[in-house]
Amino acid sequence: MQRIMNDPDNIVDEMLAGFIKAHDNIVESTANSRVVKAKNILPDKVGVITGGGSGHKPAFIGYVGKNMCDAAAVGEIFSSPTAAAFLDAAKAVDQGKGVACLYGNYSGDNMNVKMALKMAKKQGITIKTVVANDDVASAPKGQEEKRRGVAGEILMWKVGAAKAAQGASLDEVIAAAQKAIDATKSIGIGLSPCTLPTVGHSNFDIKHGTMEVGIGHHGEPGMKVCPLGTAKEIAKKMVDIVLSDYPFKKDDEVVILVSGLGATPVMELYVLYNEIEKLIGHAGLKVHKAYVGNYFTSLEMMGATFTMMKLDKELKELIDVPAYSMGLKQE
Amino acid sequence: MSTFDNKDGGAVLLAMVDTIQKNKAYLSDIDGLIGDGDHGVNMNKGFSLFEKNYCDKEFLFSEGLEYLGMTLMNDIGGSMGPIYGTIFTGMSEAGSNLQKISLTDFAAMLENGYKGLSEIIEAKVGDKTLVDTLIPAINSLRDSVARKEDFKRALLKMKTAAKAGSDSTKNFKAKYGRASRLGERSIGVLDTGSVSCYLLLSAMADSIITLL
Structure with a gap:
């Protein structure tokens, strides 16, 4: 450690x-x-x-x-x-x-x-x-x-x-x-595990070259493990999962939050956001506000979470x- | 009928602390398979804090359970703070007026511990939680009371029942706690809470036997 x-x-x-x-x-x-x-x-x-x-x-x-x-x-x-x-x-x-x-x-x-x-x-x-x-x-x-x-x-x-x-x-x-x-949905992907300082070794494994889709904030196992894709492929997986979870219509305004899990360079979070933003645009949604950075981490796990909030008038006013x-x- | 003195019960509490300290890494490792791997660490922190604050003090068995329960509830948190805190304070409550503790008394204490727990968690036998250890242990004690068995024999039987209960969690799909989100993937792994519960009941039994 x-x-x-x-x-x-x-x-x-x-x-x-x-x-x-x-x-x-x-x-x-x-x-x-x-x-x-x-x-x-x-x-x-x-x-x-x-x-x-x-x-x-x-x-x-x-x-x-x-x-x-x-x-x-x-x-x-x-x-x-x-x-x-x-x-x-x-x-x-x-x-x-x-x-x-x-x-x-x-x-x-x-x-x-x-x-x-x-x-x-x-x-x-x-x-x-x-x-x-x-x-x-x-x-x-x-x-x-x-x-x-x-x-x-x-x-x-x-x-x-x-x-x-x-x-x-x-x-x-x-x-x-x-x-x-x-109005808010999230999905996480994990690229490497994290270690509790008091335990001294990580208690789960994410094999090199793979990513765990749907991983939890404490390393709770996700929905599936798949080969680590490009940022574009990762973004597609994340956006598909989130968008399929709730109804939205063209021109709905959304807030996007892309957070690192701790050890992923912030640079990569922007690469991911760039891809996510394109997909959100293709889906006909409008990004009202975006937050990108280490907002909610999981010790030194590598990976990211994508969170989307669909806005109405009140939520938009309050988020601003x-x-x-x-x-x-x-x- | 054999009994032990409530005032001698401090040793039982220290035996419980000892088993948690010894199994810290083991508990965290099992927890790591389907949880987040901190069960042993947090248990150790809570029990060791109790030891630090109370090891040089004189207390009854029933008082010790209260102090341990309150330490876990007020200083540790997590899931095990309220869970074990409630069990131990419940046990303490049922034993607080006793000078000598018989098998019937001990069974009633453990039952009262579970009663408190059932008010904060809904888990039933088969849900892959420490309830899978606790309920068979209580049932075994009840059965021994009904059969008017010797205290020592009853404690040994309780240990066996608790162990079997804990082992049974391997076959269950988790319904509560962090592992519950794994569904089928939780099958084949022991529930850590059921293991720590077995270790604690076992330490209690072994230590009480030396006092009889």
Whole structure:
């Protein structure tokens, strides 16, 4: 393992310490060392929180900031935060108007959020949730509730947080975030595995010259393994899978998010995006906005995710709201 | 009827810590086959934190289960934090007023642990989770209670039942947890949670036997 670290058991805490030092204009620590909170949260608004395992930088704390999430609960690498961390994140940002907890569909996160909700209720805090399930590869159509949340979570946060920043009620924020994730589909491809620093070796394999289509953010096996194609071929596979998952019509406007999984050079993400954009255009869709970069990674996995959100008037307005966080900055 | 003293039960907790520490890599390796490979690491972190915070303190068996459960729930998270946290705090609750713990008491404790768990997860036997280990273990204890068997014999039988339950997960298709998305591809691999559950029950049984 070629890693920059001290004791692997402390890697999450040391990462957090560095992150807070580097971005002290955006975030601050809280009494719970596993909860990071935005600085200067707008008064009198619904709180927006998220949380998830570590190893996905910039997710999750990288999306805490102005007009983005107000706080994030931080877990071990690829492992859900505790119920206490979710609860403390909610408490840190609750202004009496309730808290929207927007997170991804994983069994650990579901359990810990469920327990946090129970505890919050006892303490008089209202938390409502939206569970991201944008990964089309993780369960067939018709079983969307089983699908995992991947990079599409970023667009859900963007929309939900923008809605909250506009002064919307908790139910309105939840409805907007739900609409956002329902309009969002993702697919990932993996070119090489990743290694948990505490484990020391990768626990799955992607053979040289192959790629795994539909791989999960933690290396969950995908739909199929095929020979590694050109960027054009990869783009075609990804776009076909996503477009076949939901109805769209000519001239629909979309947001595209192409994220690296950690070790793929950013240059290649632009090569991929160039191909994806052409295919989207051929399908008659219009790209309203594109995000390309390492937005939601999986340690040092090689590969990428392609995420598409179909816009309506409200989603378009909310996606265009300025935001300032470590992982997403837009004017 | 043989019993063990609740106050002597601290050793049982340390035996549980020990088995997790020893099997850290093994558990992560099995998890890596259909999960993300961190089960052993996270279990080890939680149990070792409990050891660090409580190894020099005196506590009852029932108290130790509470401390361990709370450590897992409040400091570790993941899936195993709430799952084992709920089981151990449930066991603790059912044993908190006991001075001496009999087979009947121990069976009731484990049952109460499962009761708490069933409130947060829906998994049933056959779904390829630790429930496949836990339920046969509880059934075996219940059966031994009904037959008025000796505590030691009951614990040995429970171990066998738990092992068979854990082994049975190899034949199942995962319905819950991270492996559930693999469908058929999860067949042929043990469920890691069922293995750690077997290891913990086994360590508990072996350690309790030395106290009888």
